[in-house]
Amino acid sequence: xxxxxxxxRREAGRLVALLTRVFGIHNxxxxxxxxxxxxxxxxxxxxxxxxxxxxxxxxMKTAKNRALDVLRREGTARRFAPELERxxxxxxxxxxxxxEAFAAGLNDAQLRMMFSCIHPRLPEETQVALVLHLLCxxxxxxxxxxxxxxxxxxxxxxxxxxxxxxxxxxxFDLAGPAEVAARLPAVLRALYLLFNEGYHGASPHAAVRxxxxxxxxxxxxxxxxxxxxxxxAAHALAALMNLHxxxxxxxxxxxxxxxxxxxxxxxxxxxxxxxxxxxxxELSAAGTELTPYHVESAIAAVHARSSSAEQTDWDEIVSLxxxxxxxxxxxxxxxxxxxxxxxxxxxxxxxEEIARIEDRKRLKRYPFYHAAVAEFELQLGRLAEARxxxxxxxxxxxxxxxxxxxxxxxxxxxxxxxH
Amino acid sequence: MSEFALLxxxxxxxxxxxxxxxxxxxxxMTKWRAWFKEMTEKGQLKSIGQPLERVGSVVxxxxxxxxxxxxxxxxxxxxxxxxxxxxxxxxxxRIASGCPILEFGGCVEVRPVMQLNV
Numbered sequence: 449x450x451x452x453x454x455x456x457r458r459e460a461g462r463l464v465a466l467l468t469r470v471f472g473i474h475n476x477x478x479x480x481x482x483x484x485x486x487x488x489x490x491x492x493x494x495x496x497x498x499x500x501x502x503x504x505x506x507x508m509k510t511a512k513n514r515a516l517d518v519l520r521r522e523g524t525a526r527r528f529a530p531e532l533e534r535x536x537x538x539x540x541x542x543x544x545x546x547x548e549a550f551a552a553g554l555n556d557a558q559l560r561m562m563f564s565c566i567h568p569r570l571p572e573e574t575q576v577a578l579v580l581h582l583l584c585x586x587x588x589x590x591x592x593x594x595x596x597x598x599x600x601x602x603x604x605x606x607x608x609x610x611x612x613x614x615x616x617x618x619x620f621d622l623a624g625p626a627e628v629a630a631r632l633p634a635v636l637r638a639l640y641l642l643f644n645e646g647y648h649g650a651s652p653h654a655a656v657r658x659x660x661x662x663x664x665x666x667x668x669x670x671x672x673x674x675x676x677x678x679x680x681a682a683h684a685l686a687a688l689m690n691l692h693x694x695x696x697x698x699x700x701x702x703x704x705x706x707x708x709x710x711x712x713x714x715x716x717x718x719x720x721x722x723x724x725x726x727x728x729x730e731l732s733a734a735g736t737e738l739t740p741y742h743v744e745s746a747i748a749a750v751h752a753r754s755s756s757a758e759q760t761d762w763d764e765i766v767s768l769x770x771x772x773x774x775x776x777x778x779x780x781x782x783x784x785x786x787x788x789x790x791x792x793x794x795x796x797x798x799x800e801e802i803a804r805i806e807d808r809k810r811l812k813r814y815p816f817y818h819a820a821v822a823e824f825e826l827q828l829g830r831l832a833e834a835r836x837x838x839x840x841x842x843x844x845x846x847x848x849x850x851x852x853x854x855x856x857x858x859x860x861x862x863x864x865x866x867h
Numbered sequence: 868m869s870e871f872a873l874l875x876x877x878x879x880x881x882x883x884x885x886x887x888x889x890x891x892x893x894x895x896m897t898k899w900r901a902w903f904k905e906m907t908e909k910g911q912l913k914s915i916g917q918p919l920e921r922v923g924s925v926v927x928x929x930x931x932x933x934x935x936x937x938x939x940x941x942x943x944x945x946x947x948x949x950x951x952x953x954x955x956x957x958x959x960x961r962i963a964s965g966c967p968i969l970e971f972g973g974c975v976e977v978r979p980v981m982q983l984n985v
Contacts, residue, residue: 450900456889484886491885491892492918495899496947587888 460585563620684732684741690725691748877973
């Protein structure tokens with residue numbers, strides 16, 4: 449049989465988490481070595497003998513055997529996970545303890561690693577990079593590419609971050625509800641950033657990188673499966689990701705061109721994702737806390753139930769953006785609100801609202817800001833301004849798909865006429 | 868038709884480089900599988916052969932001294948072998964040039980298998 453896509457990467461993330469729980473977070477590098485070794489063995493033997501029936505089990509068993517060697521060989525020289533110290537100390541209990549650690553809690557191990565990566569002393573982007581590297585098995589090159597950074601810079605940053613992690617006394621413990629509650633918002637935030645990087649990241653090659661979205665969703669579902677971390681906010685984020693992921697098939701056409709929300713063929717939206725998004729939205733309604741994820745997923749749900757841009761309840765969307773402006777004001781939210789108002793009351797209103805955004809400067813780095821302004825100007829017949837705005841947008845376009853979309857908009861006959 | 872042994876050689880660093888990251892390892896494996904499949908379909912692969920552990924023992928001399936190997940002085944180590952069939956050495960080398968190990972800094976040694984029939 450052939451290995452399913454990204455099998456190695458996903459299993460690497462799982463095995464590093466499992467082994468770190470046995471070895472202790474201070475031995476993170478050792479855990480990574482053992483996993484690397486297991487993958488070398490897989491590569492060598494599978495290329496000759498083919499992929500075994502159950503590749504996951506094969507990899508896990510190989511890593512476990514290597515771990516057992518390491519524990520026996522270095523048992524006296526090294527200290528391992530403090531919570532398993534006693535069991536790992538004796539040859540009688542060593543193998544069963546390892547067996548149990550591997551069998552008991554794959555999800556638990558991954559969650560503890562995830563919370564550990566969201567280390568308060570690390571900058572947000574580094575936390576996300578670390579999650580991608582350690583939990584999703586992305587190599588240094590792939591992590592660097594995900595964040596559009598150079599390899600050397602990413603290597604240095606990950607090495608420093610891993611030293612910070614390894615200096616912690618132990619893996620983050622999910623048993624303390626207060627500690628979990630304190631760190632969970634940052635964990636959700638990291639997954640939100642990871643998803644967004646895939647959904648509308650600034651990659652020069654691809655406008656949509658679905659694999660980053662998939663990884664964010666996969667990790668989020670680990671949180672949803674755990675009693676302590678399945679909070680209303682986590683469900684709201686799951687609703688948001690599902691409802692946005694539903695639109696991924698419509699965001700690009702067969703040639704890889706970007707399609708704006710208003711022009712998307714909504715029959716291509718993923719119905720199963722929409723159903724799941726709605727289910728998560730319902731689950732998020734428990735409790736009293738209203739997070740930005742709740743509001744953003746409510747907005748996405750309005751789009752998901754509308755058959756076209758014209759059929760959309762823009763009043764509802766505007767009022768949701770009003771709420772979002774209250775709980776998490778930002779120029780981007782204000783801009784999206786202005787676009788919704790333009791849908792409801794026309795382009796003049798859109799431009800008025802945009803002019804009123806405080807801190808508008810920050811939006812000017814964003815190609816779709818200029819593109820939206822251009823669109824409004826075009827509709828109001830201000831052709832010279834529209835041309836300038838489209839040109840500004842084109843200059844900021846980050847990948848071929850964005851450039852093609854803008855060039856197509858600029859080829860509008862109205863804009864080409866001479867005055 | 869003659870038989871040729873392909874010996875897959877690489878240094879420890881090249882071997883690690885091929886691994887690089889889990890994703891790269893998987894891509895590398897996929898390429899090897901595809902290459903073996905291609906040779907099989909063309910009837911060129913006599914025996915896929917075996918992968919070899921990179922370390923073992925070396926027995927030397929009349930005293931039959933056993934030391935850990937492979938030899939420290941040889942930089943590249945045989946990581947596996949296959950047997951192929953080809954018209955001549957030239958064609959065998961051409962077949963070997965499709966080996967994915969070449970993308971990762973390794974090399975393939977092509978050696979005619981000596982036959983009893985002259």
